[in-house]
Amino acid sequence: MALCSGYKYDKEQEAINAINSVDAYYGIPVNPNDTTTHWTIYYIADLNTPIFWYIWYHESLPIVLGQPSEFEVTFPPPLPPL
Numbered sequence: 001m002a003l004c005s006g007y008k009y010d011k012e013q014e015a016i017n018a019i020n021s022v023d024a025y026y027g028i029p030v031n032p033n034d035t036t037t038h039w040t041i042y043y044i045a046d047l048n049t050p051i052f053w054y055i056w057y058h059e060s061l062p063i064v065l066g067q068p069s070e071f072e073v074t075f076p077p078p079l080p081p082l
Contacts, residue, residue, distance in 0.1 A: 001074050005057040008071045015042035015053035018065055025064045047074040 009015040022039045023029075029037045042055050055061070057068040 001072050003070055004054065004073050005068050005070050007055040007057070007061070007065050007068055009042070009053045009055075010050075012042075012044070012053050015055065018042070018055060022061060022064045026060075045073045047076065048072075 007015075007018060009018065019038055019040060019042060026039045028034075028039045040055055040058065040061065042053050045052050045054060052071075054071070054073065055065070062068065
């Protein structure tokens with residue numbers, strides 16, 4: 001488990017809406033053929049109960065998403081060396 005700073009959402013659509021807001025604010029993508037189609041991405045904390053979706057904090061996000069919060073995310077154990 002790790003303490004993360006960012007934006008936590010109970011529903012995937014809420015995370016998608018947040019991404020869309022950030023994209024709109026920063027004008028991403030400029031062109032539909034651009035390589036960069038989103039300013040940031042979201043993740044699913046599917047090992048947590050209940051499951052939630054989250055966006056890692058970045059200094060460019062509070063202007064759109066507000067102040068981040070801290071929350072715990074459970075990550076799988078590391079794979080053994082080969």
